[in-house]
Amino acid sequence: MLRINRYVEIRRDPDSEELLAREGDAPAHSILQRAGFLPVVRVHESYHRVPKGLTAKDEDRLATAAVARLRAQGYHVACDADFDTDDRPASYPPSSASVAHLASRVRAATTTDDTAAALTELAAPHDGVLTAIEEVLTATADFYDGLGEPSDPPIARRLRYLADEVLRTIHTDLSDTRNQLADRHAPHPGRSTCTQKVPANERERSAVCACPPPPRTLPTPPPPVAVGLRR
Numbered sequence: 062m063l064r065i066n067r068y069v070e071i072r073r074d075p076d077s078e079e080l081l082a083r084e085g086d087a088p089a090h091s092i093l094q095r096a097g098f099l100p101v102v103r104v105h106e107s108y109h110r111v112p113k114g115l116t117a118k119d120e121d122r123l124a125t126a127a128v129a130r131l132r133a134q135g136y137h138v139a140c141d142a143d144f145d146t147d148d149r150p151a152s153y154p155p156s157s158a159s160v161a162h163l164a165s166r167v168r169a170a171t172t173t174d175d176t177a178a179a180l181t182e183l184a185a186p187h188d189g190v191l192t193a194i195e196e197v198l199t200a201t202a203d204f205y206d207g208l209g210e211p212s213d214p215p216i217a218r219r220l221r222y223l224a225d226e227v228l229r230t231i232h233t234d235l236s237d238t239r240n241q242l243a244d245r246h247a248p249h250p251g252r253s254t255c256t257q258k259v260p261a262n263e264r265e266r267s268a269v270c271a272c273p274p275p276p277r278t279l280p281t282p283p284p285p286v287a288v289g290l291r292r
Contacts, residue, residue: 069093069131071124071140080120082109082127089136091155096127126150160190171252177243184236191232198224 066086073080082093090109094100098109111120124144131138133149166179183190202220205213257270 067136069136069138071128071138071144073141080111080124082124085131085136088134089131092130092134092136093127096130097123098127163190170249171254172248173242173245177239180235180239180242184232184239191228191235195224195228195232198228 066084066089069082069085069089071080071082082098085093090100093109097112099112101108101110111123115123121143124140125146125148128138128140128144129146129148129150130152133152160183163179163182167176170176170179181189186192198220202217202224205217205220253272255270255272259268259270
């Protein structure tokens with residue numbers, strides 16, 4: 062039986078004729094959005110739709126590309142016959158993959174120096190990740206300034222506020238955290254690097270390393286029974 066989060070349905074609504082994509086997990090939603098779909102979040106449901114103003118032919122092309130990308134990643138896609146395809150395009154790591162790798166480095170870090178080195182890639186003032194995000198926000202604000210609609214300047218101001226105030230606060234706090242960790246030069250007490258070497262005085266011949274046993278976790282006792290409930 063298929064897990065519901067590995068299932069995606071892409072069809073035209075029989076009543077409204079809108080092209081909608083439903084179901085799927087977060088990776089599937091990323092694929093849909095990279096194919097051109099837009100997320101819609103309601104109180105009792107969420108789904109994806111195509112952008113406004115597309116011709117029916119453009120919508121079909123967008124849906125077909127989404128079906129191909131999803132199936133290439135192992136999703137079961139139920140779709141209208143017009144969108145069915147045997148194409149399986151190659152996939153490549155997204156631009157965020159290198160940033161996500163920093164989280165893996167922090168999870169594997171055994172010293173404050175290790176974590177400080179990973180955070181430096183985020184907080185570096187010239188070419189860090191946060192500096193790049195600030196440049197994207199500013200460039201998008203500049204783009205909105207030239208679009209010409211009355212609602213565009215407020216959006217541009219909001220984007221500059223995010224870059225100049227919110228993101229800068231995050232950048233400052235993260236830089237301080239990185240500096241504090243870099244000054245400590247301390248191992249993490251709950252993490253250690255296993256060398257998989259057995260000392261000469263080890264008495265157990267089955268030992269493969271000298272690491273201490275993991276701390277014992279005591280079972281949580283059941284909650285006390287209320288006196289009034291006893292019979």
